[in-house]
Amino acid sequence: MGEKELRELIPIQAEWSIPQLQENLAVALEGSGPALTTATSRVKQVPNEIALVVSTSGSTGAPKAVAISSAALIASTNASHKYLGATPGDSWSLLLPTTHIAGLNVLIRATALGSRVIDNRNNDNYIDADFVSIVPTQLYKALTSDAKLLEHLTAAEAVLVGGAALSEKMKKEAASKHVKIITTYGMTEMSGGCVYNQKPLDGVEVKISNQGLIQLSGPMIASGYLNNDGKISDEFKSGWFESSDLGEFNNGVLKILGRSDEVIISGGEKISLVEVEELIKTILPGVEVITFAMADDKWGDKLCLASTSVINQDELRIKMGNLATPKELFVFESIPKTSIGKPDRRLAAQIASKMRSEEHTSELQH
Numbered sequence: 001m002g003e004k005e006l007r008e009l010i011p012i013q014a015e016w017s018i019p020q021l022q023e024n025l026a027v028a029l030e031g032s033g034p035a036l037t038t039a040t041s042r043v044k045q046v047p048n049e050i051a052l053v054v055s056t057s058g059s060t061g062a063p064k065a066v067a068i069s070s071a072a073l074i075a076s077t078n079a080s081h082k083y084l085g086a087t088p089g090d091s092w093s094l095l096l097p098t099t100h101i102a103g104l105n106v107l108i109r110a111t112a113l114g115s116r117v118i119d120n121r122n123n124d125n126y127i128d129a130d131f132v133s134i135v136p137t138q139l140y141k142a143l144t145s146d147a148k149l150l151e152h153l154t155a156a157e158a159v160l161v162g163g164a165a166l167s168e169k170m171k172k173e174a175a176s177k178h179v180k181i182i183t184t185y186g187m188t189e190m191s192g193g194c195v196y197n198q199k200p201l202d203g204v205e206v207k208i209s210n211q212g213l214i215q216l217s218g219p220m221i222a223s224g225y226l227n228n229d230g231k232i233s234d235e236f237k238s239g240w241f242e243s244s245d246l247g248e249f250n251n252g253v254l255k256i257l258g259r260s261d262e263v264i265i266s267g268g269e270k271i272s273l274v275e276v277e278e279l280i281k282t283i284l285p286g287v288e289v290i291t292f293a294m295a296d297d298k299w300g301d302k303l304c305l306a307s308t309s310v311i312n313q314d315e316l317r318i319k320m321g322n323l324a325t326p327k328e329l330f331v332f333e334s335i336p337k338t339s340i341g342k343p344d345r346r347l348a349a350q351i352a353s354k355m356r357s358e359e360h361t362s363e364l365q366h
Helices: 018-030 070-084 101-112 136-144 147-155 168-176 273-283 313-324 345-365
Strands: 006-011 035-037 045-047 050-056 064-069 092-094 131-134 158-161 181-187 192-196 205-208 213-217 240-250 253-259 263-266 269-272 289-296 300-307 328-331
Touching: 006 050, 018 035, 018 050, 018 070, 018 101, 045 050, 050 070, 050 101, 064 070, 070 101, 070 192, 092 101, 101 131, 101 192, 131 136, 131 147, 136 147, 136 158, 136 168, 168 181, 205 240, 253 263, 253 273, 263 300, 269 273, 269 313, 273 289, 273 300, 273 313, 289 345, 300 345, 328 345
Parallel strands: 006 035, 035 050, 092 131, 131 158, 158 181, 300 328
Antiparallel strands: 006 045, 050 064, 181 192, 205 213, 213 240, 240 253, 263 269, 289 300
16 A cells, blocks of 8 residues: 655744635645644644644643544534535634634635635624634623624624533523524534534534543544654544543433543542532622642542632532532632633642742741
8 A cells, every 4th residue: 555645734824814824724625735734843744635733732731733634624614504504605703713723613614605704803893794603701701891792793693602611691691682602512623513502513423431421423523633753643543532521412412511620539529620610600700710629638639719809718618518619719810711711720720839839938938
């Protein structure tokens, strides 16, 4: 068997305008131009079928380069548009960074519909579009402090919200303001969102492993991870990708229970960081919080909470009980988030650890 034919791989340039990036993505998908990568890479060539290499931190924090074929990206776009009932000429609003699959998908989908992307990032006056893709923090901003953004979302036929869990409270509030929300679930390894409103898109299959982890399959699955030697790993050869998310799949509906690394065992009991966080947000509406775990001799994993304001631990204990009440509270200047608005629990634990050691140093000096 001969060597696979290769094509050039080039990094997406920061100075490219959105129309330039859209054009480069179009020729990458078509095969007449080089494949694109979101990161600088020592690898300069990839197999012909690869159109895009997207960096993702995954669940471990170690960056991985996900190699996605043109066929997978097209399958993802077609499945999304079929669900949305999109027709040629419909438009997409860009409000996400193009360093991630969600932002790149906006450009790819607009190209498929024969329309130019409407770049609404860093804008005060939004230009309306048929479809918008955002993360929950942007929806929160629209509902609480940005009337123009809310107006923009209300004008859309559908607003895709993904990248992190969306609370029922926010979903109901958005519906009451006439924002047509579609929750999305997916990951770079599946070319982005592949489950809409808890139901798999056309061609997507869902299974739950014995460990309770969500497994996904479909024509939009990535080819594998691009290694430093230019070879693509064969993790997905089976046609299935196992996520680090815990879930339940019943009667065709997928319920996300949280990431496996967001469920800790503290004092011998399983605790969901996401559920605790949501509960605190209902008790203290409008207060910014993040839950995370820190290693602890007594608890194993100690349940911790950071907020931008002082919180009364006893007040939480009365309403939440001992198990769900965070054992240590921190006050941060701001809540750490990833570039697409997910709570950055790993960074929160690092900040808290640094605060602890600085406090200890201060005590020693006095």
